[in-house]
Amino acid sequence: MAVIHDVMPAFLLFQPGSLAEARKLVVEHGQDGWILAGGLDSFDWLKDRMRKPKAVIDLSGVSELKGVRTTSDGIEIGAMTTLTDVATHPLIRQTYRLLADAAEAVASPQIRNQATLGGNVSQDARCWYYRAGWPCYRAGGNVCYADTPDGRNREHAILHAERCVAVNPSDTAPALIALDAKFVLQTAGGERVVDAEDYFVGPDIDITRLHILRPGDLLSSIRIPAAWAGAQFHFEKVRDRQVWDFPLLNVASAMTVSRDRIERIRIAVNAAAARPLRLASVERAVTGKPANAATAEMAGNLAVQGAVPLQFNGYKVPLMRNLVKRAISGGEEATWTSYSGQ
Amino acid sequence: MDVLQWAIDPWGHRVPIHIAWFLIEVAFVSAVAFLIVHAAYIRFFAREKQWSGTTAPDVVAAIPERVPRHSLVARAFHWLMAASMLTLLFTAFLPKVGVEFDWVTFHWIAGTVLAASVVFHIIHASFWLDFWAIWPDKTDIVDAIRRLRRFFGQAVPAPRRFAKYPLENKGFHGAIIAAGLAVIATGVFMMFRVRTIFFPRNPYLFTDVTWGWMYVLHGLAGVGLIALVIIHVYFGLRPEKRPITKSMIFGWMSRDFVLKEHDPARWIVTPAAVHPAREEEALRDAS
Numbered sequence: 001m002a003v004i005h006d007v008m009p010a011f012l013l014f015q016p017g018s019l020a021e022a023r024k025l026v027v028e029h030g031q032d033g034w035i036l037a038g039g040l041d042s043f044d045w046l047k048d049r050m051r052k053p054k055a056v057i058d059l060s061g062v063s064e065l066k067g068v069r070t071t072s073d074g075i076e077i078g079a080m081t082t083l084t085d086v087a088t089h090p091l092i093r094q095t096y097r098l099l100a101d102a103a104e105a106v107a108s109p110q111i112r113n114q115a116t117l118g119g120n121v122s123q124d125a126r127c128w129y130y131r132a133g134w135p136c137y138r139a140g141g142n143v144c145y146a147d148t149p150d151g152r153n154r155e156h157a158i159l160h161a162e163r164c165v166a167v168n169p170s171d172t173a174p175a176l177i178a179l180d181a182k183f184v185l186q187t188a189g190g191e192r193v194v195d196a197e198d199y200f201v202g203p204d205i206d207i208t209r210l211h212i213l214r215p216g217d218l219l220s221s222i223r224i225p226a227a228w229a230g231a232q233f234h235f236e237k238v239r240d241r242q243v244w245d246f247p248l249l250n251v252a253s254a255m256t257v258s259r260d261r262i263e264r265i266r267i268a269v270n271a272a273a274a275r276p277l278r279l280a281s282v283e284r285a286v287t288g289k290p291a292n293a294a295t296a297e298m299a300g301n302l303a304v305q306g307a308v309p310l311q312f313n314g315y316k317v318p319l320m321r322n323l324v325k326r327a328i329s330g331g332e333e334a335t336w337t338s339y340s341g342q
Numbered sequence: 343m344d345v346l347q348w349a350i351d352p353w354g355h356r357v358p359i360h361i362a363w364f365l366i367e368v369a370f371v372s373a374v375a376f377l378i379v380h381a382a383y384i385r386f387f388a389r390e391k392q393w394s395g396t397t398a399p400d401v402v403a404a405i406p407e408r409v410p411r412h413s414l415v416a417r418a419f420h421w422l423m424a425a426s427m428l429t430l431l432f433t434a435f436l437p438k439v440g441v442e443f444d445w446v447t448f449h450w451i452a453g454t455v456l457a458a459s460v461v462f463h464i465i466h467a468s469f470w471l472d473f474w475a476i477w478p479d480k481t482d483i484v485d486a487i488r489r490l491r492r493f494f495g496q497a498v499p500a501p502r503r504f505a506k507y508p509l510e511n512k513g514f515h516g517a518i519i520a521a522g523l524a525v526i527a528t529g530v531f532m533m534f535r536v537r538t539i540f541f542p543r544n545p546y547l548f549t550d551v552t553w554g555w556m557y558v559l560h561g562l563a564g565v566g567l568i569a570l571v572i573i574h575v576y577f578g579l580r581p582e583k584r585p586i587t588k589s590m591i592f593g594w595m596s597r598d599f600v601l602k603e604h605d606p607a608r609w610i611v612t613p614a615a616v617h618p619a620r621e622e623e624a625l626r627d628a629s
Contacts, residue, residue, distance in 0.1 A: 135349030141359045142557050143535065143545050145352070162446055163536055204444035206437075308537075 008046040012055040019064040022057060023186050023218060029055040030215040036060075037080060037119035040111060045124070050133050065118075065220060068092065074226040076184075079118025079219045083172070084109070086117050096224055098233035098252055102175035105237040108244040118219045121173050121183075121199065122211055125166035125274070126246055127156065137164040137207045146310070153310040155248060158317060160273040162204040165310060173200065173276040174252040174268035175235055179224050186218040193223070197268070200275035210274065228254045228266070234327045238319060247271040249319050253327040257291050267327055269303070272320055279303050279324065286328060296329035346558055351550040358554035361561035363438050369565040373572035380576075391603075392492075394500040401606050408594040409611050411506070416471065419463050420590055426456040430525070431571060434564055450538055453529045460526060475506045478516075481608065482509040505608035510577075511586075517570055524563035528556045 011034070016022040026033055034053035036042050037060075045051040059065055065080035068089050075091060086092060087103040106112055106120060125131075125138060127146055135141030146153040147165045156165040173196070176183075181196040199211050199219075213219060231254045239245035253267040265283050270276040282299045289295040300321035307317045344362055351357045412420070429452035433445040467473055485501035486509050492498055507515075534544045535553075548556070578587045585599040600611065 134352055135357070135359055139349075140347070141349050142553065143550070147543065148545055161537075162444070201442070204446065205442045 006047050008043075009049055009052045011046075011053050013058060014055060015058045015061050017061050019062055019186070019220060022059055022062050022065075025055075025057045026186075026218045027188050027216045029057065033057055033215065035218065037122070038082070038115040039119075040107075040115045041119060041123040044131070048131075048133070050131070071223065074224045074229065076221050076223045077117055078221050080116045081118075083112040083115045083117060083120060086172075087112065095229045096179055096233075098178060098231075098235050098254055099172065099175045099224070101233070101235040102172045102237075102250070102252060105235065105247075105250070106171045111244070117172060117222060121170050121176065121222075122213060122219060123170060125210060126169045127164075127166035128152065130166060137203065138166060140208060149311055151311065154312040155246070155271070156310055156313055157273045158304075158307040158309050158313060158320070159277060160202050160204065160275070161308065161310075162202065162207070162274075164203040164207050164274060166203075166274055167271045168200060168210050168273070168275050169246040170270060170276065171237055171247055171250055174250055174270040176222060176224070177268035177276055177278050178233075178252040178254045178266045179228050180254075180266060182223040182225070183219060184221045184223060185213065186220050187214075188216050191220075196222075197276070197278045202274045231256050231264075234330070236323055236326060238323065249316055249323060251320075251323040251327045255291070255328075260290050260292075262286050262289055262291050262295070262328075265328075267299075267324065269320060269323065272307075272316065281305075282324060291329060293325075293329050296325040296327075299328045300325035353550075355551065357550045358558050360554075360557045361565065365561070365565045366435050366438055366568065369568040370572070373569035373576075376569075376573060377576040384580075384582075392500040393503045393603075395502050395605060395607075397601055397606055402597075402601060405597050405600065405606060405611055407597050409597060409600045410593060411589040411595050412593050413471075414593065415466060417590055417593055419459055419466070422459050423456060423463070426452045426459065427522075427567065427571060430456060431564070431568060435568065446536055450529075450533055450536060453526070453533070454540075456522075457526045457530060460522060472506070475609075476512055476515050478509055478512045479505070481505070482512065485509070502608070503603055503605035505605065508603075514570070514574065517566075521563040521566045521570060524559055525567065528560040528563070531556055532560060 014025050014029075016025055026035060032054040034042065034046075034051065034056045036056050036058040042051075042056075046053075046056075059080050062080060065078040066085075067078050067081055068085070068091060069076045069078075070091070075096070077086065077092075083103040083106050087100045089100070093100045103112065103117070103120075106115060127136075127138070129136050129145035129151075130138045133139070134145055135143070136146075137144050144164050145151055146156050147161065147163075153165060155167065157167050176196040179196075182193050183196060183199045185192045185194065194212065201209060201212055234253045234255075235250070237247045237250040239247055247270060249269060249271045251267070251269045253265060255265040255267075256263045265286060266278070267282055268276050268278045279299075279302075282303050285302055286295050286299050289298075300323075303324040304317050304321045307320070309317055343364070345365060346358045347360055347362055348356055349359045430449060433449040433452065437443065437445050467476075481502060482505075488498050488501045492500070531547065534541050534547050537543060545553075547553075577583050578590075585595050589595045600606070600609070
């Protein structure tokens, strides 16, 4: 069980000064290595002694992993760019405001000053049974303590739960999916670029990870294509404490509207499942439809198809329905409907 | 190196959670090593099989050219079980060796098919087939000892020809029963831990320790089945065993093969009228 030592176990600390050096160290230490980005998630694990890596590779000194660069097709953001820098960057605010809004919704200003974009999308699940060191599925065991009649599962999954019901807590992940971002990975086999939605995995595929990074892999940057630049964006996050909390649910959408009809749309939610969910069926259903309350209503209902609430998180079904509605028609137009148990 | 993985449960107890996954490699390598050794033995060392006893001409004449061996229902069961078993093994172990896919649903569905087909097989074999034909009898044991002693060069009479199933078949069937029933029994309970159409989830059905040992037994039987299935497929493909494999496809064996390896006195394939004389003759030869 978790015992708060507040003193980290001993490890070798590496502070590479270049991406090449970082890649070499990450490959060299593989399973025994721990990649340290902003440290917000890492220090929890290390101080609680739930993770005892032999080597910690601190990427804070790798300048190539920081900053926002323009490319021939959009922008590229280094994985070590802080969330504050993402949220305040003029180009992102002007052209890809969805990401700026999502980054600004993360935690507190102090945390955003330290937390990185790469760390935010790669952070681990917040399920307290898992974080406390209980031998649950995600920890390699054979039980989910949250998915029991008395389990504390108010924050857990309503969709795609497969044995484990933990959710992905990232705020920037759904925004990046909505923007059709590409994640650039450095692997032992070379550089690999994956779609944002393919960066994340659910428990049906791998119950012990939230993303596809394997030991020896490194997320180096995130590319956002120009395809959605300046589109109509909507990001909304619902949390228990407005000042600083993980999402109970969030939604991000990028949409272009032509003559009052939805021309193109990408929409994603997070904290509903173990990975951020792109709502492809909703996208298909609303494309070509008027951007009005009726379409939004239909989209909301479609979004929660197949939802299976747990003992204490039934509220997430209407919450998700309404967030999707608001994403389609704008926050002002949708009306909240109460949970009917469906 | 621990063959089990252990964890501390919320109440501070040390509980097993499952087998160590390196046992997958151990089972695979063991099975491959066995078949390499066996293939080398057959290729370089094995002598031609020798049998005691002959079959009377009237008995030979009464045996049809195609000897029925497996009914259509029995064959359908075998291949359905094979398909579900392979699905179970692939869905269970491929994710453990790095091939990731959504395996749980396929796994419990294949497990349900296997369990249902085994229940059917037990009923079918008990009431419609010769139930005891697949179990070793005294003659099998005596002949196995003879074969072993002859292998070591001792002068003992040659073994008699087999009944419907060689002792090796019977032994394999026994091993499959043990491993199969272990995975089915534990698997049915493990379905209470995931969402299926059969039971409401109930992870509190047993204590953590009981669940842990159930997972361990399921895993041990599972990796055992890896080895058993590899060996089974290997024997099914061996040239000298092909008549047996073909009989599981077409349902019959040739009269020549039956007379060569099987004793019509022990596997009744002719009209009952000729049996008494033939059995006496066979017993005389065997002694």
